[in-house]
Amino acid sequence: MHLQERIITLATPVFFALIGVELLVARLRGRAAYRLNDAISSIGLGVISQVVGVFGKLLSIGIYGWVAAHWAPVALPADSVVVWLAALVAYDFLYYWLHRAGHEVNLLWAAHVVHHQSEHYNLSTALRQTGSGLLLGWLFYLPMALAGIPVEVFAVVALVDLLYQFWVHTEQVGRLGWFDRVFCSPSNHRAHHAVNERYLDRNYGGILIVWDRLFGTFVEEDDADPPVYGTRAPLRSWNPLWANAEVYWATAKDMWRARRWRDKALVWLKPPGWRPADVAARFPRPTFDLHRERFDPPLSRPLAAYCLAQFALLLGMATHFLGISATASLPVLLGYAAYLVGSLTLLGLLMEGRPVRWIEASRLLASVVLAGSGRWFADAHPDGRVAAALVLLFAASAAALPWLREGPSRAGAR
Template identity: 80%
Template structure:
């Protein structure tokens, strides 16, 4: 397994321990922290981001490595502490500008929007990552390659910057005094995820909030104006494919309908929400409503338990997929990736109560139960251990038997919540 996948795999159990701790603290305080559908959707999008990352290393790391090796102005040593410190500061500085551009340029927002779609704010939101950010994000870090920072330094500092940002996605940590003035903190990042007018498009820093103070994008959290989370064009879906495609699709439609070629290009380059005047007039959109209800399709107790169990199995498979990524063939990896993405999409439709979702889920679980048992094969594994094949048969066979018994009535979720009744921090 490559080092990057190893670190993510090692960190994953820590993520879930902290998520469990956050849930316990929130319950102890009598606060609403999680909803099953939202948490599964957020973490599932993180899974897809990791899956895409396996195939996108040519862009995310490969181009950087080539530039550092062939076009760097000078060579910096990878074994010098000062190089690592400079690299981390440089990465965080460039991340600020990538993050800011992701809110100011629509084609970049189309990728970044995934991270903001959740109408809740908890540690599962931190794992909600884009699957398409790799397409253009790598451009922002090329100055580090040109400056001679080796790829073996760039990759670890990028992971440090990413992993640091996990803990700031919580409402369970309040103000931290001087820390809030220097670093990205839970209070500062709550502001960033809010759609309130005073908070919109602020606090972009990854590790340091000093960049925002320096470039005029810092706003302090105000207890009199509680953050409301999500986006101003709510997703209202647990479909991970649509979550990644919604802004691209909306922009493509506006570009198609625009009468002028200049406007067709500006749709992608202007800030999010900008639309050509003729398009906005012919195809108006409803105004944003701060008091809208959160998206929360009803789920029975049985459906909640089923969804959590199936998602846990998919997480285990994702760990195996990442382990296979260094040695399995490309067709096997592509097949496995398609299975994981398709499974998460079907599970999302099931949690939404979509028509036909149960039939699609029945096909999925029966296929997962029977094909490994009958063929003795699994993605990237030519000779599957018979015990593993039997385990898949048993687990997914029982899932198929359980499907008819899943009700649709609202069950007890992790905690009820709405925009109108927000628990105080």
């Protein structure tokens, strides 16, 4: 397993333990911190991001390593503490500009929007990551390669910067005094995720918030104006494929409808929300409502329990996928990735109440056959007990599926 996949795998139990602590604290305070459907959607998008990332290392790590090896005038030592500290600060500085561009350039927002779609703010939101950010994000870090920072140092500090940001996605931690003035904190990042006018497009820092103070993008959280989360064009779906595609699709439609060639390019380069005048006049969009009702379609308790059980099983499979990513063949990895993404998409559609049970039943029966064959997306035969357990779980799920009512009771973690 590659170093990044190994660290993510080791960190995953810690993530879920902290989510459990946050849920407990919120309940003791009488707060509704989580909805099951929203949490499954956010964590599922994080799983897809990690799955896609296995295939995107050539862009993020491969190109960086090539530039560092061929274009850097010097090669800095990887065993120097100064190099590591400088690399972490440099990465965080460049992350600030990537993050800021992700809010100011529509093409980059189309990738970053995934992280902002949740209308809740909790630790599961931290795991909600894009599947397409790797397409252009690597460009912002090439200055580090040109400075001669070794690729192994870059890979680790990138992960450190990402892991740090997990804990700031919570409403259960209040103001932290001096810490809020120097570092990205829960209070600072709550403001970043808010769609209130005063908070919009502020607080981009990853570890350090001083970048925002230096470049005029800092705003302090105001108790008189509590943050409202989500985006100004609400997703209103649990479908992870649509979550990743929605802004690309909307922008492509505006590009097609625009009469001027200049506008066809500008729809990708202007800030999010900008539209050519002729397109906006002919195809108006609904006015943003800060106090809109959160997306929360009814989900019966039996169906919620089913979705949770299937999701837990898929999380185990995602861990297995990351574990074999360094040794399995490309066809195996592609097939496994397609299975995971397709399964998570079906769960999202089930939570929306879509008529996809026959497709889900087909997935379960195909999984029974695959597990029963003695191979489970691996080049080596799995343990017979594991295969038998998978067959039993999928067969039991297929038998239970027709008996699960869809509503109207709501279920979720509150």
